[in-house]
Amino acid sequence: MAGSGRGRRRGASPQSRAGMAFVAAYVLLLIAFGILPTGYAVYFAFTDAGGTFTGFTNFITTAQDFRFVDAVGHVTLYLVFWLVSLVLFVVGLALLLHRLASRTAGQALRFLYYIPGALAGAASVLVWLFMLDPTVSPVSSLLGLLGFDTFGEVIAPGNLALLFTVIAFWTGAGGWIVVMYGALNNIPKDVMEAAHIDGASAWQTAWHIQIPMLRKWIVYMVILAFAGGAQLFVEPQLLSLASVGVAGRDYSLNQLTYDFAFQMNNINGAAAVSVELLVVSVSAAALFVARSGFFDAD
Amino acid sequence: MTVTNPSVRQTRVLGKRRSALLAGCVVTVMLSAVACGGAGTGGAKTTKDGFAQVPQKEGALTVWVDSTRLAAAKQYQELHPDVKLDIVTYDGNANGSNYLQTKVQLFNRTGKGWPDVVFSSQNNEVTWAVDAGFAAPLNKGLIPEATLGQFAKGANDVCTVNGTLYCLRNDLSQAVLWYNAPLLKKFGYSVPTTWEEYGQLGKKVAKEHPGYLVGDAGDSFTPEIYLWASKCGANDITGAKSVSVNTTSENCTKMAELMDVLIKNKSMSISGVFSTDFAKNKADKVLLMPGPAWFGGAVFKDGLKTPAGQIAAAPMPQWKGDSSPSTGNVGGGTWLVSQHSAHLKAATDFLKWVTTDNAYQGEKAPGFPAYAPAAEAWLKGQAASGYFASDLSALASASSQVWPGWGSGQFSQEAIWAATVKPGLTEGRTIVSMLPAWQDAIVKHAKSNGYKVSE
Numbered sequence: 001m002a003g004s005g006r007g008r009r010r011g012a013s014p015q016s017r018a019g020m021a022f023v024a025a026y027v028l029l030l031i032a033f034g035i036l037p038t039g040y041a042v043y044f045a046f047t048d049a050g051g052t053f054t055g056f057t058n059f060i061t062t063a064q065d066f067r068f069v070d071a072v073g074h075v076t077l078y079l080v081f082w083l084v085s086l087v088l089f090v091v092g093l094a095l096l097l098h099r100l101a102s103r104t105a106g107q108a109l110r111f112l113y114y115i116p117g118a119l120a121g122a123a124s125v126l127v128w129l130f131m132l133d134p135t136v137s138p139v140s141s142l143l144g145l146l147g148f149d150t151f152g153e154v155i156a157p158g159n160l161a162l163l164f165t166v167i168a169f170w171t172g173a174g175g176w177i178v179v180m181y182g183a184l185n186n187i188p189k190d191v192m193e194a195a196h197i198d199g200a201s202a203w204q205t206a207w208h209i210q211i212p213m214l215r216k217w218i219v220y221m222v223i224l225a226f227a228g229g230a231q232l233f234v235e236p237q238l239l240s241l242a243s244v245g246v247a248g249r250d251y252s253l254n255q256l257t258y259d260f261a262f263q264m265n266n267i268n269g270a271a272a273v274s275v276e277l278l279v280v281s282v283s284a285a286a287l288f289v290a291r292s293g294f295f296d297a298d
Numbered sequence: 299m300t301v302t303n304p305s306v307r308q309t310r311v312l313g314k315r316r317s318a319l320l321a322g323c324v325v326t327v328m329l330s331a332v333a334c335g336g337a338g339t340g341g342a343k344t345t346k347d348g349f350a351q352v353p354q355k356e357g358a359l360t361v362w363v364d365s366t367r368l369a370a371a372k373q374y375q376e377l378h379p380d381v382k383l384d385i386v387t388y389d390g391n392a393n394g395s396n397y398l399q400t401k402v403q404l405f406n407r408t409g410k411g412w413p414d415v416v417f418s419s420q421n422n423e424v425t426w427a428v429d430a431g432f433a434a435p436l437n438k439g440l441i442p443e444a445t446l447g448q449f450a451k452g453a454n455d456v457c458t459v460n461g462t463l464y465c466l467r468n469d470l471s472q473a474v475l476w477y478n479a480p481l482l483k484k485f486g487y488s489v490p491t492t493w494e495e496y497g498q499l500g501k502k503v504a505k506e507h508p509g510y511l512v513g514d515a516g517d518s519f520t521p522e523i524y525l526w527a528s529k530c531g532a533n534d535i536t537g538a539k540s541v542s543v544n545t546t547s548e549n550c551t552k553m554a555e556l557m558d559v560l561i562k563n564k565s566m567s568i569s570g571v572f573s574t575d576f577a578k579n580k581a582d583k584v585l586l587m588p589g590p591a592w593f594g595g596a597v598f599k600d601g602l603k604t605p606a607g608q609i610a611a612a613p614m615p616q617w618k619g620d621s622s623p624s625t626g627n628v629g630g631g632t633w634l635v636s637q638h639s640a641h642l643k644a645a646t647d648f649l650k651w652v653t654t655d656n657a658y659q660g661e662k663a664p665g666f667p668a669y670a671p672a673a674e675a676w677l678k679g680q681a682a683s684g685y686f687a688s689d690l691s692a693l694a695s696a697s698s699q700v701w702p703g704w705g706s707g708q709f710s711q712e713a714i715w716a717a718t719v720k721p722g723l724t725e726g727r728t729i730v731s732m733l734p735a736w737q738d739a740i741v742k743h744a745k746s747n748g749y750k751v752s753e
Contacts, residue, residue, distance in 0.1 A: 066746060067746075133574055134575070136574055150575050151573060152516070153724055244517070245716030245720075246716050246720050246721060
């Protein structure tokens with residue numbers, strides 16, 4: 001073993017060394033800004049303010065907080081809306097885009113899809129605060145048709161999960177459509193031609209060939225969207241400020257974490273909730289990866 | 299692939315050195331970060347003026363203000379060119395954003411960064427700032443008793459913890475009954491003096507002049523205007539960490555019932571005075587509007603652009619037969635000095651000037667000054683400005699009528715009302731029907747913040 005290891009090192013090409021250098025830089029940054037802070041958060045989650053080990057006390061205390069179950073419910077509902085809409089619309093729009101024969105129309109649409117992504121998170125939410133206020137919204141007539149005359153009616157608690165989904169979709173989906181479009185372009189032409197010669201309809205081609213071949217990309221998107229969605233924070237926080245509290249400062253788990261840390265001076269409790277979010281996101285990712293054969297070699 | 303062996307070795311050695319250097323740098327950065335994290339302000343502290351003071355030194359005085367108080371800090375700088383001032387504008391914690399609290403907790407961890415003097419538009423800052431070791435006691439030597447004695451009665455109650463004063467009130471926000479004098483005259487109505495008359499007038503307005511308003515119940519501070527004035531015991535802070543909550547007493551329900559009638563007949567709006575739809579649709583429809591002292595400038599003059607010579611202030615209506623007049627209060631800012639300040643003399647000079655000097659409080663301040671001599675000058679200035687249709691003596695009398703049974707706890711009453719009652723109002727539910735839910739939410743928030751609750 002040792003001999004073969006030496007042999008591999010001696011034979012390492014400059015390219016692979018360059019690769020290792022890049023990976024090393026990444027690993028260093030990952031350790032400094034990913035793993036160490038995570039370890040610090042885990043340490044906080046299992047200790048009290050004085051640094052004494054407290055077992056699961058922080059987890060139990062925060063789970064018993066009256067806002068915890070509500071926040072879990074809100075985030076779950078949002079995740080369902082967000083993931084379903086993301087998969088359906090992103091895949092659907094990418095397939096549509098791919099079918100468009102006209103090159104110019106395709107390029108124009110790709111550009112259009114990508115534009116919202118150029119607005120950073122908080123800025124895009126601010127744009128939506130205007131869009132959702134019937135008094136100043138450019139689509140106030142549409143809001144009026146839906147029965148909304150005031151901002152208060154639009155941001156009623158029952159509408160929030162849907163609103164956050166719309167905001168998140170508008171901000172983040174465009175980039176994914178472009179990614180899916182690229183993946184569709186990578187499907188070998190002869191496979192598509194074979195389907196065409198066999199007389200497969202557009203729907204059949206999409207369902208039996210394109211979507212199965214996009215599967216890994218879809219799983220990748222779902223994993224990232226799940227992790228991002230579970231950390232919902234900017235949208236409800238800004239909406240809460242804009243609505244002077246109507247939208248609630250404790251809508252999502254991350255907002256609750258923020259509240260624990262900075263409103264109630266309970267950094268350890270906040271860390272406990274953060275660790276829970278991490279465990280859920282990592283478990284979900286592991287499940288998706290295992291079920292989809294994400295890392296299987298083609 | 300064609301690289302010769304010596305250069306490979308060289309590159310490898312160089313690579314190893316670079317890696318070692320890089321790793322060394324990373325470790326150094328991490329160690330310095332950890333070292334910084336644990337650092338305190340350093341130096342031996344001296345106990346003076348009731349707290350342990352850090353060694354005093356020369357340097358710029360860091361003052362945090364909101365955009366409204368920026369003018370005050372700038373004016374101080376103009377009048378005191380020899381003082382080195384570092385003015386930082388922040389959101390002033392408007393609407394319970396907790397920016398100051400968040401920052402102070404971070405500064406407490408890093409051991410540096412605290413501002414020397416800070417303005418906050420929230421009255422409950424001392425509830426955390428004392429525990430966090432941020433606010434310096436002011437009545438143990440920093441500010442003379444003679445100065446403190448001239449603040450309006452009860453003005454600094456929100457700054458007092460166990461008899462020690464930790465902040466100075468900037469302005470009072472006692473509620474009065476604002477009204478449009480020419481409009482009221484045109485409609486042939488008189489200013490109501492009791493809540494019963496106020497309710498009757500609301501019904502008349504709904505019938506005779508639909509669209510016009512006798513009040514607004516759409517803001518998060520609505521309970522502080524109406525229910526506080528009605529002596530509703532929703533928020534009686536009885537100790538440092540204890541609160542009494544009773545939202546279903548007669549004092550609460552009779553005001554809630556009165557408001558429900560007016561909301562139903564639309565003479566009371568459920569859009570907040572700062573909402574875009576209020577400014578667009580209701581700005582010229584305000585006949586009466588119970589509200590705090592700062593409504594005169596911030597809402598009518600600047601927000602709704604009501605022309606001069608229309609808005610007047612009357613005393614808040616009282617319930618018939620109630621011999622002790624009471625009113626509510628909406629905010630009123632406070633100034634705090636940091637215990638960690640290395641420029642305490644400059645900090646207290648600034649604090650004294652900004653809260654008491656006529657140059658700012660008497661002449662420029664937008665709100666009713668908490669410092670009584672400045673308030674007198676301010677009232678004269680308002681009368682001379684020609685904007686108001688009456689004198690503002692109602693504000694002066696209301697300043698001592700704020701009902702003391704409603705306190706400033708660590709949890710935000712405004713946030714609770716906004717999240718619990720306001721969505722229900724939008725859905726068309728009555729305030730009376732939501733009083734139990736309001737109670738439940740206050741109790742939960744209070745307990746979650748470590749308060750002992752009696753119901």
